[in-house]
Amino acid sequence: MSDNQVPAISLRDFANRREEIKEELIKASSEIGFFTLVDHSIPVEHINAAFDLSAKFFDLPLEVKQKTPWNGKNMGHEYRSQIRPSTGYADPKESIQLGFGESEEGDMIKCWPAESDCPGFKEGAKGFMKEVQTLSKQILELLAEGVGLPTNTFIEGSICPDESDKEDSMSTLRLLKYHSCEGQDLGENYFRAGAHADFDILTLLFQKFGQDGLEVCPGRSISTDFGYGDKWTPIKITEGAIVCNIGDQLMRWSDDKLKSTFHRVTAPSLKRGDYMGDRYSIGFFNQARKSANMQGPLKSYPPITGAEFIAQAMQRNYQAALTAAKLQTYEISKETEEANKDYVVSGTGVSAARKGAASLVAAA
Ligand SMILES: O=C(O)CCC(=O)C(=O)O
Numbered sequence: 001m002s003d004n005q006v007p008a009i010s011l012r013d014f015a016n017r018r019e020e021i022k023e024e025l026i027k028a029s030s031e032i033g034f035f036t037l038v039d040h041s042i043p044v045e046h047i048n049a050a051f052d053l054s055a056k057f058f059d060l061p062l063e064v065k066q067k068t069p070w071n072g073k074n075m076g077h078e079y080r081s082q083i084r085p086s087t088g089y090a091d092p093k094e095s096i097q098l099g100f101g102e103s104e105e106g107d108m109i110k111c112w113p114a115e116s117d118c119p120g121f122k123e124g125a126k127g128f129m130k131e132v133q134t135l136s137k138q139i140l141e142l143l144a145e146g147v148g149l150p151t152n153t154f155i156e157g158s159i160c161p162d163e164s165d166k167e168d169s170m171s172t173l174r175l176l177k178y179h180s181c182e183g184q185d186l187g188e189n190y191f192r193a194g195a196h197a198d199f200d201i202l203t204l205l206f207q208k209f210g211q212d213g214l215e216v217c218p219g220r221s222i223s224t225d226f227g228y229g230d231k232w233t234p235i236k237i238t239e240g241a242i243v244c245n246i247g248d249q250l251m252r253w254s255d256d257k258l259k260s261t262f263h264r265v266t267a268p269s270l271k272r273g274d275y276m277g278d279r280y281s282i283g284f285f286n287q288a289r290k291s292a293n294m295q296g297p298l299k300s301y302p303p304i305t306g307a308e309f310i311a312q313a314m315q316r317n318y319q320a321a322l323t324a325a326k327l328q329t330y331e332i333s334k335e336t337e338e339a340n341k342d343y344v345v346s347g348t349g350v351s352a353a354r355k356g357a358a359s360l361v362a363a364a
């Protein structure tokens, strides 16, 4: 792949071009960790409708949005509170994370705004989530085959086969609004989203034309755990294209063959004449189910469940970012702690096995 550019991969004529597409996906995922999808199944109008719903929610008064506050299980609304270990300050944004869960006691149900507060929101957002999940399945099956696992491994690892157990699902749709920077000269070292890698299997990211800012540090070529690399590739938004990236869960599940890559969102620059207004984006995070047992074909890492992986990832992040955070996350079993004790964890993800390393290292 020349120059570490993020390649555009066409899904045109999927059934006949399956092998060719698989090859392109595996090359991009193992060399860069990022690619964009074009000629896919989601019409631009549906993407625009999802952005309209997002704006409708974010236009509500803060007190209304805060009726479904972030719940410590990665669901709900947060306002300028996500501190990135890479920057040490909260991203200048707000976001809401939405899940598939249905039961009143579940972790996910409490993330949905009431129908009377935001009419049509739940139905519209759920419809979009399903559509993105369906597209994700095409990619997930090719990635599984490409790393030598049975075709359905990542699909069944993230979606219960009969879709009955919604409480086991951890996939999430995240609507994001980065607040306007109008009139502000922020300098080059201020970020709308600090450098990070995602925790999940596969992220599909929708961007709005004219609202650039996303940058990628290809192939994990970074100089510190938290992503202060010196070679960042900007992603130019093209209408309808979906930016995809491999997350930490898939990096581990593929024995590090596929790369979870650091990325960040730069602040617009007055000097460069950038658009300075609000920036919206939408991410769909395909995450392993709570009970999924993740292990790559080479068994480079011990098995770990989806819930345990996220619990560890959140603990790492929060220990690094905010020692005092009062988090109640999913439990990590004693067996998992024992099995993982010789593996090094850093700012994000589990890196190469090393004898004698502690299991949960809080990277400063
Ligand atoms: O807003 C963007 O373009 C990137 C968002 C992102 O990386 C994330 O939410 O994980």
Ligand SMILES: [Fe+2]
Pocket: 196, 197, 198, 263
């Ligand atoms: Fe991300």
